[in-house]
Amino acid sequence: MNIGLIGSGGREHALCKNLSESKFVDKIICFPGNAGTSSLAINVQVDILDFKKILKLIKFYKIKLVIVGPEEPLVNGIVDFLKKEKIIVFGPNRYAAKLEGSKAFMKTICKQNKIPTAKFKICNKKNQVKKFLTDCSLPIVVKADGLAAGKGVTICKTEKEVLKSTNDIFKGKFKSSKLVVLEEYLLGEEASYFVIVDNNTFKFFGSAQDHKRVFENDKGPNTGGMGAYSPAPIITKKLEKKIISKIIVPTLKALKTKNNPYNGFLYVGLMIKNNEPFLIEYNIRMGDPECQVILPRLKTDIFKIFKYATLNKLKNIKINWKKQKSMTVVLCAKGYPGAYKKNLKIQNIDKINLSEKDFIFHAGTKIVNNVLRSNGGRVLNVLSLGTNFKSIRKKIISNIKKLKLKGIFYRKDIGWKVINKKNENY
Numbered sequence: 001m002n003i004g005l006i007g008s009g010g011r012e013h014a015l016c017k018n019l020s021e022s023k024f025v026d027k028i029i030c031f032p033g034n035a036g037t038s039s040l041a042i043n044v045q046v047d048i049l050d051f052k053k054i055l056k057l058i059k060f061y062k063i064k065l066v067i068v069g070p071e072e073p074l075v076n077g078i079v080d081f082l083k084k085e086k087i088i089v090f091g092p093n094r095y096a097a098k099l100e101g102s103k104a105f106m107k108t109i110c111k112q113n114k115i116p117t118a119k120f121k122i123c124n125k126k127n128q129v130k131k132f133l134t135d136c137s138l139p140i141v142v143k144a145d146g147l148a149a150g151k152g153v154t155i156c157k158t159e160k161e162v163l164k165s166t167n168d169i170f171k172g173k174f175k176s177s178k179l180v181v182l183e184e185y186l187l188g189e190e191a192s193y194f195v196i197v198d199n200n201t202f203k204f205f206g207s208a209q210d211h212k213r214v215f216e217n218d219k220g221p222n223t224g225g226m227g228a229y230s231p232a233p234i235i236t237k238k239l240e241k242k243i244i245s246k247i248i249v250p251t252l253k254a255l256k257t258k259n260n261p262y263n264g265f266l267y268v269g270l271m272i273k274n275n276e277p278f279l280i281e282y283n284i285r286m287g288d289p290e291c292q293v294i295l296p297r298l299k300t301d302i303f304k305i306f307k308y309a310t311l312n313k314l315k316n317i318k319i320n321w322k323k324q325k326s327m328t329v330v331l332c333a334k335g336y337p338g339a340y341k342k343n344l345k346i347q348n349i350d351k352i353n354l355s356e357k358d359f360i361f362h363a364g365t366k367i368v369n370n371v372l373r374s375n376g377g378r379v380l381n382v383l384s385l386g387t388n389f390k391s392i393r394k395k396i397i398s399n400i401k402k403l404k405l406k407g408i409f410y411r412k413d414i415g416w417k418v419i420n421k422k423n424e425n426y
Contacts, residue, residue, distance in 0.1 A: 001024060001025060001064045001065065002027045002029065002062050002064055003019055003025055003027070003028045003066075003067065003303070004028075004031065004054075004057075004058055004063040004065070004066040004067070005019070005028055005031070005037075005041070005066075006048050006066065007030075007033075007068070007069025007070045008034050008048075008364075009069065009288050009364070009376075010289055010291070010292050010330075010362065010363035010378070010380075011285075011286055011287070011289075011291040011292065012030065012069040013036040013361040013362050013363070013381075014359075014381075015067065015286075015291065016028055016033070016037045016040050017295070017359075018298065019302060020040045020041070022302065022304070024301070024303045024307075025303050027042065028040060029041060029061045029063060030042065030043050031046050031057065032046055032048070034364070034365045034366065034375070035362050035372055035375075036360070036361060037362070038367065044057055048070070048072070049072065049076060051073075051077075051078055054078075055081075055085055058082075058087060064088060065088050065089075065306060066087055066088070066089040066090065067090045067306060068090065068264075069285060069286070071097070071100050071284055071285055074091050074094075074097045074264075074284050075097045075098070075100065075101035076094070077093070077094035078091070079092060079093045079094070079097075079263075080093050080094050088310050089310075090264055090306050090309060091264040091265075091285070092263055092266075093260060095255075095260040096262045096263070096284070099266075099282040100147070100281070100282055100283050100284040101146060101147060101176075102145055102146060103143050103144075103145050103146075103181040103281070104145045104181055106279075106282055107181060108122075109251060109254050110279060112254065113250040113251070113253075113254050115246065115247055115250050115279055116246055116247065116277065118141070118184045118185075119183065119184040120182060120183045120184070121135075121136075121181070121182045122145075122181055123179070124170070124178065124179055124180070126167070126170070129162065129182065132182045133159055136182070138156070138157060138185075139155050139156055139185040140156050140162050140183065140185060141153065141154070141155055141156070141182070141185055142154045142165040142166055142180060142181075142182060143180070143181040143183065144169050144179075144180065144181075145169075145176070145181055146174060146175075146176025146177030147174075147176045148174045148176065149224065150222065150223060150224035150225070151222065151223075152169075153222050154222075162182075166182070186271045186273055187273065188274075189234055189271070189272045189417070190210075190212075190269070190270065190271055190280070191208075191209050191232040191234050191270045192207060192208045192210065192267060192268065192269055192270065192287055193207050193232075193240075193243050193267075193270060194207065194265060194266070194267055194268070194286065194287075195248060195266050196264070196266075196305065197252065197262045197265075197314075198309045198310075198311075198312040198313070199261045199263065200314070200315060202248065202266070202314070203314055205294070205319065206231065206298075206321070207230060207235045208228045208230040208231070208290040208293055208294055209228065209234070209415075209417075209418070210225045210226075210227065210228035210287065211226045211228070211411060211414055212225060213226070216411050216412065217413065217416070221337055222337070223332075223337045223377075223378075224337070225287070225288060225289045225290070225378075226330050226332070226410070226414065227289060227327070227329045227330050227411055227415070228287075228289045228290050229293055229325065229326065229327040229328075229389055229414065229415045229418065230290070230293040230294050230325065230327075231297075233418055234272055235272075238275075239275060242276065243268065247268060247277060247279050248266070248268060263310075264284065264285070264309075265284070265285050266282065266284065267282065267283035267286065267290070268282065269282065269283065288363075289328050289378075289381055292359075292383055293326040293327060293383065294326075296326050296383065297322045297324060297326055297385070298320075299320040300320050304317060305319060322385070324385040324386060324387065325385070325389060326383060326385045326386075326392070327383065327415055328381045328414075329383075329396050329397070329400065329411065329412075329414050330378050330379075330380070330381055330410060330411075331378075331379050331381075331382065331400065331403075331405070331409075332377055332378050332379060332408065332410065333407060334409055336377035337377060341374075341407045342374060343368075344373060344379070344405070344406060344408060345371060345372070345373055345406065346373065346374065346380070347372075347403070348403050348404040349372060351402065352402045357384055357385040358384050358395070358399060359382075359384075360380060360381070360383070360399075361380070361381040361383065363378045363381060364376020364377060364378055364379050365379060365380065374407075374408075382396050382400050383396065384399070389415045389418055390415075390419045393414060393415055393419065
C-alpha cells in the first residue's frame with residue numbers, strides 16, 4: 001500500500017522511518033518531507049495548505065492512506081476535505097482540531113466538563129485583562145488563542161509585561177487570532193501523555209517530558225522544543241488513572257456529544273502539581289520532539305495501528321513497547337526561536353557510525369547541490385536508546401561532537417531534572 005505523509009519536520013522523519021519498516025507499506029510519499037525522508041520516501045514539494053493540489057498528488061501516486069503530521073492543515077480542515085473525496089485519512093476533523101486551534105475553545109470544554117486546568121479568562125479587550133490582573137496573582141501566563149508555531153505563550157512576571165503581551169496579540173501579532181487567554185501560573189512539573197483515538201476507544205501511545213525553553217537550566221523564551229525524553233518518570237500508574245478519568249475521558253465524551261468524535265493522535269500537555277494532573281494544552285497530533293523519542297520505543301507495526309484506527313477497530317490491536325528509555329537533543333540554528341541563520345552547511349553526518357540504538361532525525365534540512373544544509377530553526381534531532389538517561393545523554397553528546405557544524409547550538413542539559421535526582425533507575 002502507498003502511504004501519504006504530510007509534513008516536513010523531525011516528527012515526520014520519525015513517522016516515515018517507522019512506516020518504512022512495515023511489510024505492508026510499498027511506497028511513502030512525503031508532502032514535502034525533508035533531507036532525511038528523501039532516503040526513505042518520495043519527497044514532493046507542495047504547499048501543505050493547498051488541499052486541491054495535495055488531492056491531485058494523492059490520486060497520481062495511488063495513495064490509499066494519508067497521515068497528517070502537523071497541526072496547521074488539521075486545523076484548516078484537511079481531514080474533512082479529503083474524507084469528502086473518499087480518501088482514508090488519519091487525524092481529527094476541523095471541529096475536533098479546535099482543541100489545539102483555539103485555546104479559548106479548549107478552556108471552554110474544560111469549564112463545561114469540570115476538567116482540572118489553570119484558572120483562566122478569555123479576553124478581547126484591555127479592561128478584561130485589567131480585571132483578571134486584580135483577580136489573579138503574578139506571574140500570569142499570556143496565550144494567543146490560535147496557532148502560533150510554539151511561540152504564542154509568554155510567562156509574565158509584571159503587570160507591564162502582561163499588558164504589553166496582550167496588546168501585541170490584540171493588534172494581530174499572530175495571524176490566527178486576536179483573542180487572548182490569560183491563565184494563572186501553575187508551579188509543578190510538566191509532562192506529556194499521548195493517546196491514539198478512534199470513534200469507539202483510545203489507547204495509550206507513550207509519555208514524554210520535553211524542554212521548551214531555549215537555554216540551559218530552562219532559561220529564555222519558549223521554543224517548539226529543545227529536547228525530550230521518554231517515558232516520563234513522573235507519570236505513575238496512579239497518576240495515569242487520574243489523567244484518563246479526569247481529563248481524557250470527559251474531553252472525548254464532550255466531543256462525541258457534539259457529534260464530532262475525536263480521531264487521531266491526542267497529545268495531553270500536563271502540569272503535575274501535588275501528584276494531581278492539570279491540563280495545560282491539547283495538541284491534535286504527535287508532539288515534536290516527543291514523537292522522535294516515543295516512536296523508537298514502539299514494537300508494534302505502526303501501519304497496523306493506523307489501519308485499525310481508521311477502521312475504528314483500535315480495540316482489536318495490542319500496542320507493545322520496548323522497555324528501553326530514549327532521549328533526543330535538538331540542534332538549532334543560531335538565533336532561534338527569533339531570527340535565525342539560514343542555509344547552514346551540515347557536514348560529517350554520514351561519517352557517524354550509528355548503532356541500532358542511535359538515530360538522527362532531520363527537521364529543518366534540505367539538500368542543495370548534493371550538500372546538506374539547514375532549512376529551519378530546528379535542524380536535527382540526535383537520539384539514543386538505553387537503560388538510563390544519564391548514559392543516553394552522554395552518547396548523544398558524543399555523536400553530536402562528531403558532526404561538523406557552524407552556527408548551530410544545542411542544550412547539553414536535556415533531562416537534567418530526572419538525571420539530577422540521582423536515582424539508579426533513571
